[in-house]
Amino acid sequence: MTRWAAIQARRRTMVLIVVALAGMLALAGCGTEQGTGRPGTSATPAALSDQLEVTGKHLDQAIAAGQSGDMAGLKVAYQDFNVIWMEIGDKIWFKSRESQIAIQSAIDNVDRELYRPGVTPDKDKTVQALQELRRVVTEQEAKLRGT
Numbered sequence: 001m002t003r004w005a006a007i008q009a010r011r012r013t014m015v016l017i018v019v020a021l022a023g024m025l026a027l028a029g030c031g032t033e034q035g036t037g038r039p040g041t042s043a044t045p046a047a048l049s050d051q052l053e054v055t056g057k058h059l060d061q062a063i064a065a066g067q068s069g070d071m072a073g074l075k076v077a078y079q080d081f082n083v084i085w086m087e088i089g090d091k092i093w094f095k096s097r098e099s100q101i102a103i104q105s106a107i108d109n110v111d112r113e114l115y116r117p118g119v120t121p122d123k124d125k126t127v128q129a130l131q132e133l134r135r136v137v138t139e140q141e142a143k144l145r146g147t
Contacts, residue, residue, distance in 0.1 A: 048092055049144040052137055055084045059134040066127040074126065078114065082107075092144070099140040106133040 058081035065073030085107065093100040110129040114121050 048088060048095060049141045051084060051088045052092075052141040052144065055081050055088075056134060056137050056141065058084070059130060059137060063127055063130045063134065066123055066130060069123060071121060071123065071126075074130075075114070078110065078130070092140075096140070096144060099143055102136050103133075103140055106136040109133070 058077050062074045062077035062081065065071075065077055085103075089100060089104070092103070106129075110126070110133050113126040113129045
């Protein structure tokens with residue numbers, strides 16, 4: 001490699017590093033309170049419980065699909081639940097760590113049943129895990145509402 005080619009390669013590497021760092025800094029600030037690095041906590045417990053209520057509807061759809069033997073429908077509804085959970089999980093963490101941990105633990109149980117590598121999910125065990133998750137979500141929703 002010539003000296004000129006080595007300088008150009010080094011320059012491209014530095015540009016990529018700077019671009020990557022700038023992107024990371026921009027993403028780190030998204031969805032956070034100004035200067036705190038924490039997810040926006042302006043969401044009230046009632047608003048979070050409303051969002052949990054919506055996740056519960058997706059869980060109800062997943063349970064109904066599983067009970068009827070429609071595992072594809074179960075997975076779609078559960079993925080819809082997960083999309084919302086990914087949006088509110090951190091917010092719940094900052095309002096009530098106990099609630100977030102309880103829900104995440106129940107999610108982990110569903111994931112273990114539904115996504116075992118190389119194994120077809122057991123319908124009954126998956127539905128049971130979903131029903132337990134639904135129970136936990138309902139319980140934590142009530143706690144966030146203060147009822």
